[in-house]
Amino acid sequence: xxxxxxxxxxxxxxxxxxxxxxxxxxxxxxxxxxxxxxxxxxxxxxxxxxxxxxxxxxxxxxxxxxxxxxxxxxxxxxxxxxxxxxxxxxxxxxxxxxxxxxxxxxxxxxxxxxxxxxxxxxxxxxxxxxxxxxxxxxxxxxxxxxxxxxxxxxxxxxxxxxxxxxxxxxxxxxxxxxxxxxxxxxxxxxxxxxxxxxxxxxxxxxxxxxxxxxxxxxxxxxxxxxxxxxxxxxxxxxxxxxxxxxxxx
Amino acid sequence: xxxxxxxxxxxxxxxxxxxxxxxxxxxxxxxxxxxxxxxxxxxxxxxxxxxxxxxxxxxxxxxxxxxxxxxxxxxxxxxxxxxxxxxxxxxxxxxxxxxxxxxxxxxxxxxxxxxxxxxxxxxxxxxxxxxxxxxxxxxxxxxxxxxxxxxxxxxxxxxxxxxxxxxxxxxxxxxxxxxxxxxxxxxxxxxxxxxxxxxxxxxxxxxxxxxxxxxxxxxxxxxxxxxxxxxxxxxxxxxxxxxxxxxxxxxxxxxxxxxxxxxxxxxxxxxxxxxxxxxxxxxxxxxxxxxx
Numbered sequence: 001x002x003x004x005x006x007x008x009x010x011x012x013x014x015x016x017x018x019x020x021x022x023x024x025x026x027x028x029x030x031x032x033x034x035x036x037x038x039x040x041x042x043x044x045x046x047x048x049x050x051x052x053x054x055x056x057x058x059x060x061x062x063x064x065x066x067x068x069x070x071x072x073x074x075x076x077x078x079x080x081x082x083x084x085x086x087x088x089x090x091x092x093x094x095x096x097x098x099x100x101x102x103x104x105x106x107x108x109x110x111x112x113x114x115x116x117x118x119x120x121x122x123x124x125x126x127x128x129x130x131x132x133x134x135x136x137x138x139x140x141x142x143x144x145x146x147x148x149x150x151x152x153x154x155x156x157x158x159x160x161x162x163x164x165x166x167x168x169x170x171x172x173x174x175x176x177x178x179x180x181x182x183x184x185x186x187x188x189x190x191x192x193x194x195x196x197x198x199x200x201x202x203x204x205x206x207x208x209x210x211x212x213x214x215x216x217x218x219x220x221x222x223x224x225x226x227x228x229x230x231x232x233x234x235x236x237x238x239x240x241x242x243x244x245x246x247x248x249x
Numbered sequence: 250x251x252x253x254x255x256x257x258x259x260x261x262x263x264x265x266x267x268x269x270x271x272x273x274x275x276x277x278x279x280x281x282x283x284x285x286x287x288x289x290x291x292x293x294x295x296x297x298x299x300x301x302x303x304x305x306x307x308x309x310x311x312x313x314x315x316x317x318x319x320x321x322x323x324x325x326x327x328x329x330x331x332x333x334x335x336x337x338x339x340x341x342x343x344x345x346x347x348x349x350x351x352x353x354x355x356x357x358x359x360x361x362x363x364x365x366x367x368x369x370x371x372x373x374x375x376x377x378x379x380x381x382x383x384x385x386x387x388x389x390x391x392x393x394x395x396x397x398x399x400x401x402x403x404x405x406x407x408x409x410x411x412x413x414x415x416x417x418x419x420x421x422x423x424x425x426x427x428x429x430x431x432x433x434x435x436x437x438x439x440x441x442x443x444x445x446x447x448x449x450x451x452x453x454x455x456x457x458x459x460x461x462x463x464x465x466x467x468x469x470x471x472x473x474x475x476x477x478x479x480x481x482x483x484x485x486x487x488x489x490x491x492x493x494x495x496x497x498x499x500x501x502x503x504x505x506x507x508x509x510x511x512x513x514x515x516x517x518x519x520x521x522x523x524x525x526x527x528x529x530x531x532x533x534x535x536x537x538x539x540x541x
Contacts, residue, residue: 050426076428088423092415101412102427114408123409163428 009058036219081165099127262495263394267449268472269487287469293450322443480528
């Protein structure tokens with residue numbers, strides 16, 4: 001069973017091909033990583049999946065439905081949630097409010113005009129679960145933007161989780177974190193995955209990707225140059241040349 | 250005398266606050282100045298006037314005026330804003346200007362262009378607190394304002410509808426990516442904006458005991474000034490700037506003469522903007538509008 005698949009997706013910006021003929025798939029219950037040098041098109045890939053950009057050609061299929069032309073909010077309501085490479089938290093909101101803002105809205109309009117504790121016990125429970133899962137209890141009523149960087153990242157992940165995703169997109173989740181924090185997140189992602197969540201992540205941190213992902217895709221100048229298990233990718237000469245080689249040099 | 254003017258100024262300031270909040274809600278969500286809000290306010294005043302003139306109680310007048318202005322606001326959203334969503338910001342602003350002129354024309358045709366007077370006996374009771382005489386009407390105006398501002402504060406700060414409003418106001422693209430529905434939230438912003446303007450219209454006709462079809466231009470411009478002075482990025486700036494401008498205006502009339510009233514009010518606006526371009530409560534807006 002495939003959660004997400006892209007077939008021959010291309011996207012250009014004024015003559016520069018950011019993505020050319022990219023095909024990939026995320027099988028249910030797997031952690032899939034996309035790696036590649038800076039400017040390889042990784043974030044563009046996420047923006048196409050989430051509807052922030054429209055693919056010029058090709059098809060994006062989510063859980064059996066073609067979503068290539070869907071607006072963002074509809075895609076996000078259909079079981080996709082994401083975090084951002086540069087943290088995108090709201091300046092006016094506490095951690096707790098961030099955990100409520102991305103939740104599926106009630107259909108009855110009047111329920112949206114009541115405090116969540118009365119109107120939507122389910123939303124409250126989901127927010128509390130996310131708070132506990134990421135160990136954010138002590139920051140509950142703090143304005144999220146005032147927290148340390150590593151905590152802000154966790155708030156973003158917790159916010160994504162409250163949207164009840166089937167597929168979680170993580171854009172460089174351990175960027176700027178130390179080894180200990182990264183190891184902590186790795187454990188959390190594994191636990192999420194064991195609960196049945198499929199994950200697609202973009203990351204620069206090679207050891208992190210190699211130890212977490214079941215499957216990897218390598219992007220270079222907008223095109224896929226390799227795919228396979230971490231071990232296969234590690235030893236692929238094309239990859240060594242394009243990415244790992246330059247990294248080591 | 251000074252205290253008395255202060256009380257009068259606060260009453261007028263309450264009305265400015267409501268209208269400024271009305272502007273601010275739409276401005277915050279869409280970055281569009283809905284010029285027709287001045288006329289929604291005027292329309293609310295006439296509807297309220299008509300209800301009071303047929304001997305119905307004030308709460309009924311408020312409900313009808315708020316509903317009428319909210320419906321007009323909905324029409325403005327659908328006709329003057331929605332089709333122009335992707336046009337440069339100046340375009341929907343001009344189409345709301347067109348709407349405001351049409352509304353003014355409609356009201357002039359229905360009720361005529363002469364000022365209408367409220368029955369004199371309405372709310373003319375008053376009581377004295379020390380040296381200050383407070384009219385029942387003033388208590389009603391300030392009371393209704395406090396209740397409405399409280400309701401809006403509650404909605405914006407405590408409910409999921411309010412969180413959606415704040416999320417979109419701060420970063421539309423990110424809000425969308427989190428699944429917040431922009432169309433639903435825009436509808437809400439226009440609706441609340443209309444409700445506030447309608448209520449403020451009834452209050453101003455109580456304050457002056459009269460109403461004219463041209464009041465929307467005068468008060469609307471002052472409310473825009475109030476919003477700008479308070480800071481367009483912070484909705485609550487109006488709570489500070491509204492009373493400030495109201496008091497400044499009343500004091501000017503009492504001690505300087507009504508001919509220099511607007512000179513003082515708008516001069517104050519320019520002065521504050523020179524000293525604090527972001528407005529009294531406005532914060533830095535460095536990351537708003539950032540793309541994903």
